[in-house]
Amino acid sequence: GIQVEQSPPDLILQEGANSTLRCNFSDSVNNLQWFHQNPWGQLINLFYIPSGTKQNGRLSATTVATERYSLLYISSSQTTDSGVYFCAGPSGGYQKVTFGIGTKLQVIP
Amino acid sequence: DAGVTQSPTHLIKTRGQQVTLRCSPKSGHDTVSWYQQALGQGPQFIFQYYEEEERQRGNFPDRFSGHQFPNYSSELNVNALLLGDSALYLCASSRPGPGRLGDTQYFGPGTRLTVL
Numbered sequence: 001g002i003q004v005e006q007s008p009p010d011l012i013l014q015e016g017a018n019s020t021l022r023c024n025f026s027d028s029v030n031n032l033q034w035f036h037q038n039p040w041g042q043l044i045n046l047f048y049i050p051s052g053t054k055q056n057g058r059l060s061a062t063t064v065a066t067e068r069y070s071l072l073y074i075s076s077s078q079t080t081d082s083g084v085y086f087c088a089g090p091s092g093g094y095q096k097v098t099f100g101i102g103t104k105l106q107v108i109p
Numbered sequence: 110d111a112g113v114t115q116s117p118t119h120l121i122k123t124r125g126q127q128v129t130l131r132c133s134p135k136s137g138h139d140t141v142s143w144y145q146q147a148l149g150q151g152p153q154f155i156f157q158y159y160e161e162e163e164r165q166r167g168n169f170p171d172r173f174s175g176h177q178f179p180n181y182s183s184e185l186n187v188n189a190l191l192l193g194d195s196a197l198y199l200c201a202s203s204r205p206g207p208g209r210l211g212d213t214q215y216f217g218p219g220t221r222l223t224v225l
Contacts, residue, residue: 004151033213033214035216040218041146041197041218041219041221042216042218042219043152043199043201043216044216045213045214045215045216048213086151086152088151091154096142096154096157096165096167097142097154097214098154099151099152099153100151101150101151102151
């Protein structure tokens with residue numbers, strides 16, 4: 001299966017700052033997802049983005065499949081953005097999904 | 110429209126016991142996947158159920174088994190619990206049809222299992 005690496009592992013931001021999270025994967029993927037896990041453990045799907053760029057409010061994501069990486073941009077961060085951000089890609093068929101170890105984001109007022 | 114639901118929310122067991130966790134998929138979804146998330150780690154794929162059959166399995170021992178019912182809900186069973194089984198167990202559902210690598214997975218709130 002694919003290997004998924006995320007960076008940075010930890011990030012502290014002042015409220016209002018912007019940030020970029022990166023996800024590298026070891027093999028080509030035709031499906032990449034970004035998730036946010038809140039402090040209570042709930043995983044929320046942010047983007048399904050096998051290639052190209054998508055935007056949703058203050059969040060946007062870009063995947064360059066040929067170079068095997070994806071970026072998640074957070075603009076004008078808010079304290080509610082705190083949590084762990086995971087990227088995940090398919091591994092071994094069907095919908096077996098391999099997750100990275102995540103980027104833990106803390107936004108301070 | 111109810112999302113993915115899981116029960117119980119929390120569970121405490123002792124080593125050697127058996128546990129059953131339950132999941133109801135999002136309305137309109139018929140595929141259910143189970144994940145184990147240890148503290149500080151990303152979720153690890155356990156297995157996936159579709160049409161009441163296990164379609165795919167991750168690197169988990171046979172102590173982990175599951176079932177899917179005709180209404181698409183699912184159970185995860187873990188026998189002979191070990192301390193290392195302590196984790197958050199997540200259930201995810203997706204829209205109809207296996208082999209659709211492009212489908213978004215929707216996760217439930219999880220069951221936090223503590224093994225003492």
